[in-house]
Amino acid sequence: MKPLLCKRAERAHRLFTLPFVVLLLLLPAGVKGQTIHPVQSTLQLLPPYSVYLSDYAQPGADKLRVILLQRDLSQASYALRLVFAVELNGRVIIRTARTYNPPPLSLDPGVPTVVSGADLAGYLDSRNLEFVGYSREQYEKTRALPEGSYRLCVSAYDYRRPDVQVAAEACAFYFLSRSEPPLVNYPACGSKLPAKPVQQVVFSWLPRNTASANSAATAEYEFSLFEVRPAGANPNQVVLNSQPVYQVTTAFSQLVYGPAEPQLQENMQYVWRVQAKDKEGKDAFRNNGYSEVCSFTYGGVAPAFVVGKVEDFQVQARTETKATFSWKRDAKGFEGYRLEYKKAGQGYEWFRSDTKEGELKVFDLEADTEYEARVQGQVKGFYGPATDIVTFRTPKARVVSCGENVPVVQLQQGRPLAFATPGMTIHARGMEVILEEVEHLPDDGFYKGRGRVSINYLGGAAFAVKFDRIYIDEDRNVVSGRIDVVSNRNQMTDVVAWAAEAFKPLTEKLDDLLSKLKEPQENKEQIATAIDDYIAHVQTFIAKNPQLPDSVQQQLREDALLLETSKGGFLAATDQESTGMIVATIEQQVGQAKDRIAAIKEQVGNGSSGVDKMAAAGKKSKLIVMVSDSVMKEGKVLVYNGAGRQMKVKFETSDVAKAKIPFQITIVAESSNRTISYPKAGYDTLVCNQVKEITLDSIPQGKYTVVCGSGKNEHMMNFVRAQCSHQWQWQSAPCSL
Template sequence: MKNWIRNTVLMILLLLASIGRGQNYPVQAFVQLTPPYSSYLPDYSDPFNNQLKVLLTLTDFSVPSYQVKLRLRIEGQGYTIQSADLTNFPAILLSPGVPVEISGSDLAPYLATQNLIFNGIDVANYEQSKILPEGPATICIEVVDIPTGAILGNESCAQSWFYKHQTPLLNLPICGSEITPTSPQSVMFQWTPMHMSIGQNTNYQFELFKVYPEGDDPNVVVSNPFLKIADITTSNTFVLYDLTNTPLEIGEEYVWRIRASDITGRDLFNNSGYSQVCTFTYGNVAGSLLDGYNIQLNSVGTSKRQGKATWNTSGIIDEYILEVRKTGNPNYQWFPYPTTNGELKVNNLEPETEYECRVKGKLAEAETDWSNTSVFTTLAQQDYACNNEAIPGLPPVFKPASSVGTGNIVQVGQFEMIVASAQPSGIQGSFTGEGVIFIPFMMMPLAVEFENVMIDENLTVHAGRVNAITKGVAAWVNEGVTHSIPGTVDSYTSDQQDSIVVFYFGNESLEFDWPTPGNTVTVTDESNKQYVIDEYGNVTESYIIEYDSESLDATANYQVIFKEASSDQFGFDEKEYDPWTLFYPCILLSDSSKYFTSYKAIKDGQTDQVKAELISDQSATTITFKDEDGSTYSSSVAGNTYTIDLNTLSDPEYLYAYDNNGLKLGKLNLIVYEQKDIDVVLVPVNGATATNDANLTSYLNNIYRAANLNFNISTDSNFQSTFDIDGNGLQSASDEELSNYSAEMKALRDEYFDANPSANKDAMYLFVVPSFDDPTADGYMVRGKSMGFIKSGAADRTYAHELGHGFQLRHSFPANVSGSTTNLMDYSNGEDLAGFQWKGIRDFSFAFSFLDDAEDGASLTILQGKPDHIIAADFLFDHLGGNSLPGSLTMLKYVAPGGNEVSVGFFQELADDDQVIYEIELKSSMSLDTLKQITRDWGMDLGYSYAYYVWSTPTFDHSYAVWLDQYYLQKPPLVVEMIARIVAGPFLATYGFSYDEDALTGNQLQGWDYFWNALEFIPAAAFVTKGIKSMKVLKNGNQTVDVIENSIKVLDKTKFAKVRSLDELAPNGSIPPNSATNNLFHKWFDELSEAELNLILQNSKLKKTLQNRIRWPSSFHEWCMVCEIQKFKSWNVPMSEIHRFRTKTNSLTWKVPSDIPNIGGQVGGHGATGSTTFHNELRSMIQNCSSLSEFNSGLSLLINRWQIDPSLLPSIIN
């Protein structure tokens, strides 16, 4: 406050000081100028606009008054205007102390042109507009005493800045825009005045011109009055251009401008008031054509990878944009597919997935509205088993694919080929390129190349070859193959000298070559451990992960993890032990992190709870839980932890967690089983004491609650047995695989059941014996059998553990270290069961049999691994779904009719480029010498390995693989199970044949001749006569599939034939000569398979001979060109027809087509003018034909084109 007072006082003092100096003049003058500073000088004398005021005050009180006049001076840049003669100005009477204001019309005399002297301004020009030059200026006034002419007052000045008004700014339509025509016509033109409004004194002239010619400069257009179509003057700042005005033409460009003008005619505006010009286009023709056009869209899933969308089309539409995306989340991105047709097949989709699509049309820049959204679901993936001969059907009419490119998935027979590169090759639909085929049952990708294959619009190969890019089987196998080791790897060494890695397991070892550069070799063992060998011999260890086909929207930092609830009743299992990683389906998240799904068991019809923990680095969200059918499950939340109430109303298999945006953040496997009653009979033997059955019942029901087993346990009376002949307790079984019983066990079994013929065969029997001969043993039970043995006094856990074996469960070791888990099947105190064990138990057929003899042999009993996978792996392959085989699945065991146990392992093969060599590896009590002798009896010279010619197919000659399963032979007499799988082109065949020992003699070995002459042994009777009537394997625990029957079906329906060797085809390098009498050469050629023909052609000498035979006796032109003989073989054209269908070279003349440069129109013939071109055209035609009928048609066209006498051509080949 003090500062304010001080400053005010100072200001007053300064003012007084100033006034003091001004006291030299009796009159104080003051000029006041109020903006806007009009450059129109007369404005300052406007009586209604007192912009310029002059205030005069007589401060000399010593005089009564003064009569004064004013002198005006205006100075601007380069000019001066000042009052000329004061005589024309009125006198102003000033009285002391009385201020006088002169303004408005009082100033008119001072501003009149005739009273002013102009310097720097042409008076005549000024007089026309009375506009002062734009720029800064000073207006000054001096007070002059009339009588004396003395200056009575100070010169007072005011600063000004004269300017003209800016012209209006055009707003609408936006310059350069396209406006949408309306009906009736109505276009709003609107602008903004850029000058300060001085009353309603501005008019606006709206001018509209048509731009013509098209593209002409709009500034030029507005100078042409003939192009003006509207001229409207208004005081408003808009014009509504409606139907009363000249109609605007659709698609035409117009230009408009506004001229602002002062209603009084003052020239106040720049550019004479004209605004900038502005153009617009009045709609477009395309848009008008599309206006109101509706597209109706339909869609359908046409294959597992393809959906087809169809819609109504219009000829006026240039292009359609079909957009496709998965359903289920509005945040999913649309993927555009432009097309010009009313139908589009969208490829490379995911199988069995719902998609939605929409389409719009485009014409130039115009677009229709989106169509309706149509939903379709791709078809389910079909799994092809190795013995499944089904070939996907091809449409009868070939509609060529317009393009095939990188990433396209092309169906090649049963397989899908991912195209790496493809180029059109000749006729439409023909492509050449490379790709990769993943052969599910072989668990390996196969690099392939294709040349001139015919691909249809559904991206399905109709004709042509897809050849594997491999340097023989050996090289192929080396390229990314997964090998299985029948055991658990104890250690391994990488041998730098020999470039091999040796894996040691048990007492055995296996060697693997280092892969070729850029490749890897993957080895898995029974513990699900994976060893990847690189080209330098480095070995990387990991556990096998089974990836779930489902995807989540989660990331490592944003996901929901399911946990066991404290209130859990029926069991929860999450991944805990690395060796069991495989059993927990893993989802690969978008940030490459892994999400392992857990298991939650619920008894059917019951409720339970599970917890879910939200891991989030995002803002708060609410999680909802739904099953796969969309049923929502109630939950409560505390912090980030949810407790979900589970029920089995919708028979759920999965529970999903979704956030507010519908993003799927978690997945839980729900295991729901109906109750399964299990009868267990405890049989105390020889005074042994069984556990309390009531307690055991409760215990077992709890242990096996997740599998929803309900035990009914009874205790039989103590059974007296003589089994223990040597008196040292029950003889333990020697089989670590828990696959058979000891002799004393069998004796006890037989004794008991002989004594109890009415025993319940559906029950499980646990014999409680006083002791085992092995003091460390507490119990024993063959896996999958219903009879077990328990040591008297053993804990209830031992009962549960042994029953687990009865339910097919394996020990938790050696996959895990013994004693390292809390699992029931470990040697520890654990009582847990894992989710895969729950499923394993329930997948087991429960077709119990306590017998261990021949009567079990007719059906396969799986003793290891997960049943589904085992069956799929070695027999049906229909559960693989393209996944890798679990590493533990290296062996099957079953009991043959003769009572011998058979173990079937996976293949092991040695190969070179021309032959595949199979090695049967012994793992039994049978000596190698014995096996050699046996195989000699089969007519084979068995050393340690066998050599076979590679089998092939009529259509596929270079790419093949024959795999032979490796056998582990346990007991004499030998039991052989062989499966040879041949992969060729689109065909996939399994040659399965399984022989056992002769049921009567017990030691007759049979079967090898079948392998050599498979087709001769197709009839089912062959199996029957060999002593085996059927071999049924379990599928999904309750279905059976007859392997033999399946194999026979395949063999019956495939046309594979063994490829004869060159020695067989051409003994001593000789091909039968042509002969009119016996036609040996014709017969020889006609019997050749395509593969054999290829074999012949690969031998240069035999190729020459064959060519000679075809050309014999010479002097003929072969219409079935010799260089394309393979094509005619593929069409099964007999040699007699090839020979008949030719023309004497010296009679074959033509007229060269006119379109052939230089020689067109000339007469030529074979070996003469045009001959090269003619042969090239003929050959190209043959190459582009896919059938004999096409060839005949093409030939007809060619003959016509070359004007060849048709009579020279033999009748066409039928």
């Protein structure tokens, strides 16, 4: 006799089963295969991002939120558990342990449930996490995640059936980086400080963590002062092998070293440095927070000696890559000057140039970039105070179109360039020529050699050039002489070909997303999957094309991030009006992404057709693979009993441009039929016409595939390693495979 409750359940089950089966039979084949989960999940991660997982589980914190919605209205309530996964550069490194049994999360039908703050503490506790390919011991030392590109995902599972997933995976992308250590400011490195009757030296440094969410308000600085003994010792060795004569911790970026501190010895060389620390003990700085090591000499001149300040400091941006700095010379008897310049903003290093003149020219700047500059005067080895910082901006790079008349500026033969070196950029009538080989001729300013020039309006085509006698002035302008192209055809750089080849699948993914947006209510899960698929393709495209300009990579990332943000709002929308508004936003973002891709394709060669034509008429290329000292051959079998693990890869091409291209090695091991990849994730890169030597974990028996480049410029080699004899030899057929 079954209980009454069981009988009712059986009767309800029978009543439910028949119409459900009929409904399945009536559904189209495409709909039957779709997975519709009873719970909808959305993950929200708010900046600024912390390298410490525990920061996302602080009581009251709202940086990480999981929004859950029970869509199955037939259930009074539902209990589930969450599973988190942390991916670094496309590889899972941390995930929730299967043995972790948290309290159940109870959902009410149709009511969003937000899980954040202390509710996530158990999920982010290292005792409840599994570490995959990442050392638990390394994480436990600081509880800090390494720098890189991250993807944080959450999945929901039935609480009583841990293998039954009840919600699609929701993810968020973010990038983690640590703060830079302080930048020492005064006393300047290598300077001399006058000895005074009353000892007083002001040390100052520039904090570079003011934008950090971890340590901006909790940073402190440990100042250390060392004596250089013996005289002339390397300052870096001094700080490693000796104890400081004075050490103190301060919360300020300035320290006054006065009479109460240990007496400085006259004519003694000192070394000082600063270490930035977080009061809460978090390692949030690169180089463990240590600044560069800086030395100075105390005393040696009259106590009343004072170095003045340089006057009338001016900057003129002459071209998109050149600027002239000038100041009032010898106004106060200066013997020399030190110019410092850098990009405006935090995180950029100062570049220094010393001169005895009242003017200095700087080359190799970046177009359309804001810079900061300052100058100091020097007398008898002592540097005075720096001038106020002057900011300037270089002009935008001019884009020239085919057929456009470009005025030619007639240059006068000015002062000759004192010396030219490989890697230097010279300017020849609007073209930038990168020197690869250069020889100084007997006459001042005249050179011969070879170089390379890239022309933007020809899709970045690279030409090899040579010159037998050209005159280069001090501004690096070619004033006279002849430069000849030695390439017998236009040479398209590999990165242009890869980019154009890869843009087609990106556009196809966007078109697929647009088609699904026509019926948003019916295709909700498919739309979210299509957005994730496009983001994954963007990441793969950037990883395979490391030579793409940073601006292009940033544009693609920004468009993907906009879609990722809109996806969360789309999945959280519950009514038709809000869904329609978000769909319109996504359609606009897709259109913007397609327009951006079209503009980039036009910039790099008027689309893939133009690239294909140039590639077809382009370079002669060959992929060379060596194991030990033996050259592999396509389709051959290599017989070897040794245990060597070294392999060499070289991509020979007639293109003289030393571009980086991606490559990957795939091994199908004979014994286990397991696939082994090098690198383990993504692609490695090699420089054209240069040998790349790598060490594999092993060289097992099996089938090897080496792929270099991508798209229509992809080169592939297949060979097999077998084990039948005691020496290297080639066989025409496999012996053990």
